[in-house]
Amino acid sequence: MDNYSQMLAFMWATEHGNFSAAARANGLTPSAISKLITRLEDRLQVRLFQRGTRTLTLTEEGSAYLVSARAVINAMAEADSLAEAFPDRVSGSLRIHTMTTFAKHQILPWLPDFLAAYPGLTVDVQVGPQYVDLFDQGLDVAIHSGGLPDSSRIARKIGESAWVTCASPEYLARRGTPAQPNDLLEHDCFNFGFHSAWNTWQFRDGEGGIITVPISPKAVFAQGDLLREMALSGAGIVKLAQFHIGEDIRQGRLIPLLTEFSLEGSEPIYLIYSNRKHLSPRIRVFRDFLEKRLKENPWA
Incomplete structure (x- = not known):
């Protein structure tokens, strides 16, 4: 087991470039890492690292040992992963x-x-x-x-998820369905209350360009579920992720809007x-x- 600990310390030092970083990443002290590697070098009777002021450089023997050590560590990890069964x-x-x-x-x-x-x-x-x-x-x-x-x-x-501009059938029956992106300026819209790209309502303009509609939200919310509830209640229009409202769309509770102007990609x-x-x-x-x-x- 001590041999395995020495090998792990060697791998950690190689990955992190010095004893201090390797120790911090693995909950040990630099002296503990140094002692393990010194024992390894004494056991193998070769020097594995050229020790600089701040960095470690593998010797020729260290580079050769690294190949074998990595194979052993990989085999141990693969054996441990059998716990999944x-x-x-x-x-x-x-x-x-x-x-x-x-x-x-x-x-x-x-x-x-x-x-x-x-x-x-x-x-x-x-x-x-x-x-x-x-x-x-x-x-x-x-x-x-x-x-x-x-x-x-x-x-x-x-996975991938598109952003969908949508509203409830009740809202659309009461206020009408926007035919083009700028029609949103005449509708009640709701948005997130924090700075995010999700708050930018962009669409294709029909000529290959992209337009941003500067909506003025009637209310903003910290959580997407609150926006969803506002839309389901018939209060107005929202833009939400497909993974969030996919079932609402399938069930007809929310209707996608301006789909012909939607940006491609998810x-x-x-x-x-x-x-x-x-x-x-x-x-x-x-x-x-x-x-x-x-x-x-x-x-x-």
Whole structure:
């Protein structure tokens, strides 16, 4: 086991470039990392690193050892991942951060089945409208849409969702249906209450260009579900994500508007996790459950 710890310390130091960064990333002290690698070098009777003031450089022997060490670490991780085949062995707490509407409409419907399948697992679902990197605070998985900041995190695309301008049949019967984008200026519209690209109402202008309609919302809300409730009540027009209101559209509770002017393309939705080469079983089973659910129940 000590040999394996030495090998892990060597891999961490190689990945992070120095003992201090490797120690911080793995909950150890720099001296502990240094001692493990020194023991490894003594055991192998070779020097694996040229130690600089701030960085480490692999020696020729270190580069050769890296190939073998990586194969061993990969094999160990693959063996550990077999825990997925035994639901009672997938345990611990899974911390998730996502949009409130995604949690309500795309996770909660199947979450009871997921928890029943993995009785040793507990789930902590945190919500917020925009992506915040909380992985250093123990977050396991984030699910968010749109553009993401550059980082070392892994973003796995799990779907796409268009934004849909819509209203209820009752509102349209009372106020009429807008025929072109600028007609929205004469209607009651509602928007998000925070700064976001979601608040920009853009359409094609019929000549290949893009126009932005400067709507003046009658009210703004911090959550998409409140906008949805306003639309369902017949109060006015909203713009919401397809994953959020797909079922309302299928059931005729909301009617898409200005579809001939809609911009082409959809907003990507990502499953984000920390930059780890091998996922823990709890993250992997959640990912697989989610992707299976989305495949069986597409929101479009």
